[in-house]
Amino acid sequence: MPDTPTRSTAVWVTVALGALGMVGVHVTLYLSYFYTPTQVTPGTLWVVTPDSGAPISLYESYRIFFIHLPSAYTTAACCGLTALGGVMYLLSRKPKWELLIVSAAETGLAVGAMVLLTGTLWADYAWGSGRLGSGWNWEARLTTMLILWLAFAALLVLRRAIDQPRQRSLATAVYGILLGPLYPLVSKAVDINRTSHPRSFSDLLSAPEIATTQRIASVGVVIALLSLVALRYTWNSVGNNLNTERAA
């Protein structure tokens, strides 16, 4: 079968990324609870609240960044992968690129939910009243991230609405390309008007233990989350082959 080597490669990539990711997540969790300090003396983070600018003490709350930031990086990677898959599909018409778009969108949907959830929980503490959802204030970074998450869902809904496989593949590729510019918008959203979301984490990262843990989390957790793309790719590839064999 012509695509067997590709699937075999995908399985190995999944296993390798998954194993590395598991190690990375465990090391990150260990460091974030037993290595980093509780009270961040130099690492207060300047947050512009909707009312006024003020530095806030982070205490234990900053530990959520070790999940939040890598999840955001992975969502960015998923957005880039959908655009890359779209371009490559239109150029080569190889089904593997369509699989990449779908896998990246599915993972982007799951990981984007983690970004929104962890971000909202922290915002409730940072500038909300502590009640669930009180930190959501419709500022540009939060809203654009939510829109990106909805766009991943829209791509998956689009695929379910088109029966003809060739049209479905083309539509997926085109919408994948249109998703591409959304993450740069999310990234630049902190520069639009006043924003509650921190513009920089440099204050926080000036504590060496936190900087080290953050670097390890940025690699380990991102690898773990990207292994989900590889897992979904392999899963979808097997599903496609089964459908082809059933139809034959």
Added chain:
Amino acid sequence: MPTQPNAPAKPSAAAAFMALLGREVLVEWRTKSLISSMGLFALLCVVVVGLGARSLPSDDTLHRFVLAMLWVCTVFAAIVGLNRAAVADQRKGLIYALLLAPHDPALLYLTRVVSVLAFLLVTQSLMILAAIPLLKLTLFDDPLILAVIVMADIGVLAPGVLLASITGRARGGEALLTILLMPVIVPVFLGATGATDALQPGQDPAAATAYLLLLGICDAMFAALGLLLFGRLNEG
């Protein structure tokens, strides 16, 4: 392949564009399909916004809220128009007949963007005329607002025409176009509402520059993607 001596000459791109645009205008003139549906929808939106805001104090905040709501109405009126145009194209495979034209399919895309833009501008004129007395709208203190309107409309229609050609052949296409288009045009909506707000009396007009730049980037990017992808999307 040698050209047959009696074969008609291929029309220039400009002539083909004018012919296709003429067809769009003629069809609209005869059916009144797009402007009537978009216009009626926009007028109903103005009434609904007025009803929703009737108990609010008539101050600067209300004025800015109304301006933002008019952009929401514009986006949904554009979606109504794009859906009607896409359904008409798919009926009896008309889109495939149009694609037989001896030119790049991008020309067909460009024609559709220009024609729906013209119809949307007519719709917006009606909506603004209705909003001036009903919503106490004062929109034209700064003529630059006209550029914002045209740029934002292009930013909505450039991806809209592309996506409508996808949803026209999908199940539940009309709802699907809204679902697909809204996330993509968020930067355009952000630019349009931001620039409109910055150009109001008492605001800093220099703040509009960044939003105009955002609109310009979105227009160029979406138009380029549409011109490149429309043919590939409709091939076969």
